[in-house]
Amino acid sequence: MAKPISFFVHHQGRGHAQRTMAIVRELPASQPVSVLTADPSLFDGFERDIEIVPLPNMIGAPVPTPALYDQPTPAVMHCVPLGLAPMRQTMRRILDHLDDRGTGLFVIDVSAELALLARIASVPAIKIRMHGNRSDAGHTAAYDACTGMLAPFDARLEQPDYPDWARAKTFYSGGLCTSSQRRDDRAEARRALGLPAERELVVAITGGGGAGTPYAPLTMAARAAPDTLFVTVGPLHREGHETDFANLVNHGWVSHTSDYIAAADIVIASAGDNTVHEIMRTGRPYICAPEWRYFDEQQRKAESLAAVGAAIHLPRWPGDLEGWRDLLERARALDIECQRGLHDPHAAARAAGWLMSRMDTLWQEETRQGRRAAPQVSIAATGT
Missing domain, CATH: 3.40.50.2000 (Glycogen Phosphorylase B;)
Structure with a gap:
């Protein structure tokens, strides 16, 4: 035996x-x-x-x-x-x-x-x-x-x-990548989620290992790009003083994160292993906003992703409108061919x-x- x-x-x-x-x-x-x-x-x-x-x-x-x-x-x-x-x-x-x-x-x-x-x-x-x-x-x-x-x-x-x-x-x-569900087509994913077919969509994702996506910076993003729809998935970290905007919507915990990645034009996410490889599998412009982890785990992973051109490393969330506009422009210009092969x-x-x-x-x-x-x-x- x-x-x-x-x-x-x-x-x-x-x-x-x-x-x-x-x-x-x-x-x-x-x-x-x-x-x-x-x-x-x-x-x-x-x-x-x-x-x-x-x-x-x-x-x-x-x-x-x-x-x-x-x-x-x-x-x-x-x-x-x-x-x-x-x-x-x-x-x-x-x-x-x-x-x-x-x-x-x-x-x-x-x-x-x-x-x-x-x-x-x-x-x-x-x-x-x-x-x-x-x-x-x-x-x-x-x-x-x-x-x-x-x-x-x-x-x-x-x-x-x-x-x-x-x-x-x-x-x-x-x-x-540990997720067995996948839906790669953007239009199909948007129909399944009830999201607008043509509007630019930025999806911000947080998993279960941290405190949640900081909500205040995303309110600045919503102000900086009013024609873009921002959707958050997973927990949020609120400080209590944020102003909500119509183009910033929280969907909370969801069963199929991969659908949201497929639906997105740009993904903002931490550097959790599965999140990274889901994005690499689907192929989407990726703003990697590492969360605090022991031994700088996510910071170093974000550096490695940026070094091969697979993501933009975001060590600090923008706090002003021009900072967000510049970040989104850089994401739109990212060559996602660099992601090819990083998921097996x-x-x-x-x-x-x-x-x-x-x-x-x-x-x-x-x-x-x-x-x-x-x-x-x-x-x-x-x-x-």
Whole structure:
């Protein structure tokens, strides 16, 4: 029987879970799969038969004493407060599961600390790559500890400062879009959404991982371009002093974001992985307004998109009318041919195939011959 593949899925936002489901769908039906996550509801309705292992939600857990709280964080770790029972329970549950199932590959999306834990526990790990300023000791150690990294984007979007030794152990799946729905035709999408057929349409999109699209700057956009219809999708961040305009309409949460992307003449969106690749798949002028994320993840991704000409990087929302008019003109002039190929319709299948190949490479002798005599390792001899 094939060794199981276990996934750790971070529960912030929806993207980590959606990416995992897209990849798992492409794994062989006979491949045992388990998912460890602090929010099992992210996998409600998933059609594949997988084992879900609920983990404690450690976010916000109070540290018991001021002295424990004052202890400095080790350089090779990011978030390891002392004295937390939920943290011990999480680590124990993960280790017990990996041990009980005999996991052959642990795919981590995402946690630098769990990559180190997997190596200490003698479990081969794969880390999902994300953009950002990740040259710190924690990320470097995690990359070093893994048997490989999976980058769910095109190699052309790689950061120039990503070290060569890490690049050599990274598999680039191509742009992985987790949405199965698609409607590319602009006119058809507008009819389906009840939007004007001929009016210039700018769609501003925010996903579930942040605070929402800032509404005040969009009111300035509506004033700057009164003949353009601005439609927002997803949550909005309101400050309470904004003036509404007839050409600025909020559609809130929607079930098919891809329809709005298809309907748009220009898309304003953050740099979330799935949003980026939905836009690349459809091909629309893209103003990338990165949201704050740890390690400047979205800023670096926006820089990479702008470097290949696939988007306009918007580090700061315009606060004046001329700033908005200039931005919209730049978007209208963007050559969307630069987006071609940054989405790969087979990316999830490529990622799944690579995971299976890593499993085969790491375990093939045991698989072919059963347990056999292996090189004897003396822990004492390592000097640790």
